[in-house]
Amino acid sequence: MSAPLLEVENLRVSFPTPAGRVDVVKGLSFTLGRERLGIVGESGSGKSMTGRAILRLIRSPGRQSADRLVFDGIDLQAQSERGMRKLRGARISMIMQDPKFSLNPVMTVGDQIAEALKTHESLARKDVGARVLEMLHSVRINDPERVIGLYPHEVSGGMGQRIMIAMMLIPQPDLLIADEPTSALDVSVQAQVLDLIDELVREKGMGLILISHDLNLVARYCDRILVMHAGQVVESCAAADLYQATHPYTRGLLAAVPKMEETRDELPVLDRSEWSGT
Amino acid sequence: MTAISLKNLDISYGPTKVVQGVNFDVAEGESFALVGESGSGKSTVLKAIAGLAPEWTGEISVLGEARSHTVDRGFATRCQMVFQDPYGSLHPRKSVDTVLSEPLMIHGLGNRNQRVIDMLAAVGLDQRFRFRFPHQLSGGQRQRVAIARALMLEPKVMLLDEPTSALDVSVQAEILNLLKRLRREQGLTYLMVTHNLPVVSFMCDRMAVMNKGRIVEIAPASALYDGNFSDPYSQSLYAASGGNPDRKDIA
Ligand SMILES: Nc1ncnc2c1ncn2[C@@H]1O[C@H](COP(=O)(O)OP(=O)(O)OP(=O)(O)O)[C@@H](O)[C@H]1O
Ligand SMILES: Nc1ncnc2c1ncn2[C@@H]1O[C@H](COP(=O)(O)OP(=O)(O)OP(=O)(O)O)[C@@H](O)[C@H]1O
Ligand SMILES: [Mg+2]
Ligand SMILES: [Mg+2]
Numbered sequence: 001m002s003a004p005l006l007e008v009e010n011l012r013v014s015f016p017t018p019a020g021r022v023d024v025v026k027g028l029s030f031t032l033g034r035e036r037l038g039i040v041g042e043s044g045s046g047k048s049m050t051g052r053a054i055l056r057l058i059r060s061p062g063r064q065s066a067d068r069l070v071f072d073g074i075d076l077q078a079q080s081e082r083g084m085r086k087l088r089g090a091r092i093s094m095i096m097q098d099p100k101f102s103l104n105p106v107m108t109v110g111d112q113i114a115e116a117l118k119t120h121e122s123l124a125r126k127d128v129g130a131r132v133l134e135m136l137h138s139v140r141i142n143d144p145e146r147v148i149g150l151y152p153h154e155v156s157g158g159m160g161q162r163i164m165i166a167m168m169l170i171p172q173p174d175l176l177i178a179d180e181p182t183s184a185l186d187v188s189v190q191a192q193v194l195d196l197i198d199e200l201v202r203e204k205g206m207g208l209i210l211i212s213h214d215l216n217l218v219a220r221y222c223d224r225i226l227v228m229h230a231g232q233v234v235e236s237c238a239a240a241d242l243y244q245a246t247h248p249y250t251r252g253l254l255a256a257v258p259k260m261e262e263t264r265d266e267l268p269v270l271d272r273s274e275w276s277g278t
Numbered sequence: 279m280t281a282i283s284l285k286n287l288d289i290s291y292g293p294t295k296v297v298q299g300v301n302f303d304v305a306e307g308e309s310f311a312l313v314g315e316s317g318s319g320k321s322t323v324l325k326a327i328a329g330l331a332p333e334w335t336g337e338i339s340v341l342g343e344a345r346s347h348t349v350d351r352g353f354a355t356r357c358q359m360v361f362q363d364p365y366g367s368l369h370p371r372k373s374v375d376t377v378l379s380e381p382l383m384i385h386g387l388g389n390r391n392q393r394v395i396d397m398l399a400a401v402g403l404d405q406r407f408r409f410r411f412p413h414q415l416s417g418g419q420r421q422r423v424a425i426a427r428a429l430m431l432e433p434k435v436m437l438l439d440e441p442t443s444a445l446d447v448s449v450q451a452e453i454l455n456l457l458k459r460l461r462r463e464q465g466l467t468y469l470m471v472t473h474n475l476p477v478v479s480f481m482c483d484r485m486a487v488m489n490k491g492r493i494v495e496i497a498p499a500s501a502l503y504d505g506n507f508s509d510p511y512s513q514s515l516y517a518a519s520g521g522n523p524d525r526k527d528i529a
Pocket of ligand 2: 150158362
């Protein structure tokens with residue numbers, strides 16, 4: 001078997017709090033091949049911080065450390081900030097949980113996607129335009145000609161998410177970290193967008209880390225799943241086995257999902273007494 | 279009494295008309311959902327009611343009072359909106375404590391300390407989050423602050439734009455239970471945008487389905503049990519969401 005795409009060993013992220021420095025990611029380890037890894041877990045369990053730490057995007061006063069953080073043979077911890085900037089976007093992309101916040105508010109949607117493409121390839125101006133439209137079309141944006149001229153505050157929540165996805169996919173990264181990429185989309189658009197990502201995994205051998213709170217979605221679009229709780233992995237299983245998960249925490253999550261034919265008057269909630277986010 | 283009444287509502291942004299001919303009434307104490315395609319104008323309808331999308335024609339009234347096109351301060355005590363995007367709606371330099379106590383201060387309400395403490399507990403946030411700033415919170419924690427802020431003034435009508443789509447299922451369950459309990463205890467009215475039909479099934483009495491700026495169907499929540507939708511777009515949305523299209527025949 002070829003070397004893994006990403007190796008993470010004993011990853012830690014910490015923040016100072018009035019009660020001293022606290023780890024929000026507590027010694028996470030996993031390896032990723034050219035496959036689809038899902039990360040699920042409670043709000044505040046450290047999912048987004050794990051994604052950001054892989055890109056070395058933890059902002060001060062936060063700190064990160066790992067025994068090993070290697071992407072495609074490159075030791076990420078040994079890279080300069082300049083070296084990291086070269087990798088980000090081009091080889092490792094992250095779809096942030098807060099799309100509108102991550103887009104440049106004073107630049108049109110079309111220009112931003114074009115810029116993402118240009119950092120990757122040199123293309124004639126006309127071809128850039130065509131590729132941008134094609135990409136928006138493939139994330140199921142109706143009327144892409146109108147949308148390229150809009151500013152981020154002029155697009156809807158779900159459009160913002162898809163624009164972010166388009167921007168991150170257009171340079172064809174080797175590793176995509178997608179943090180709640182489709183939380184604002186209805187199921188049918190969601191399925192189309194995830195199918196597109198899936199195609200890139202299968203055809204271009206892209207690795208995928210899909211962070212989501214949607215258990216059904218992760219079960220369907222991933223090969224393996226890590227369940228996080230309070231900065232640690234509490235369960236790791238093949239996606240197909242998620243519904244047989246044994247950890248009480250995972251079972252609790254499954255029970256809390258509302259059903260199409262809901263008859264419960266109240267949804268079961270997790271016992272948060274031991275909950276220790278920071 | 280009707281809590282929200284919309285008649286022949288058209289809404290534009292500059293030259294583009296994005297919502298057309300919307301008509302519906304939400305009764306006091308009712309929980310009404312707005313579902314439909316991304317970009318179809320759901321948030322825009324909520325924004326127009328809240329006074330944030332001023333280019334509309336038609337009639338909007340809330341709790342029997344017609345909305346004008348100008349800002350109305352007292353409106354905030356009767357009707358509050360939770361925004362789809364909690365990042366944009368929280369001021370980056372205001373702590374959670376400030377965000378929650380400010381509306382009380384503006385409207386001259388007392389007992390602020392205790393009210394903030396109680397509200398944090400109600401949305402499932404530990405007290406240690408009270409003096410944090412938005413960037414020190416996770417996505418779901420931020421959304422809970424946004425919901426808490428809207429609840430601070432104890433409004434009678436809540437406009438909820440995807441209030442739980444950024445939340446994991448366990449926190450979603452807590453928030454939905456909370457909203458349901460508040461509605462029962464205080465007779466609140468909800469107009470709620472969501473793309474999640476099971477959430478509608480749990481929370482709402484009726485739903486309007488939107489597609490391309492228009493309402494294509496208004497259906498009771500029971501349609502989610504029996505698949506009884508008449509419009510082709512609603513039917514496809516229902517089927518894609520895992521609803522069983524054959525149920526209609528069985529029933
Ligand atoms: N600047 C900061 N200072 C202190 N704590 C922080 C800071 N930023 C994040 N945290 C804490 O780190 C923990 C992990 O955050 P993270 O964003 O990774 O959660 P998450 O699993 O992505 O949750 P969600 O599903 O709500 O997005 C949270 O409890 C959060 O409050
Ligand atoms: N400020 C604005 N200026 C111009 N167009 C806008 C503005 N805000 C929204 N729009 C457009 O109005 C349409 C409807 O947007 P809206 O946000 O209401 O959709 P939505 O139904 O809430 O979608 P989603 O489910 O994706 O949030 C979109 O085509 C959007 O581009
Ligand atoms: Mg997160
Ligand atoms: Mg919206």
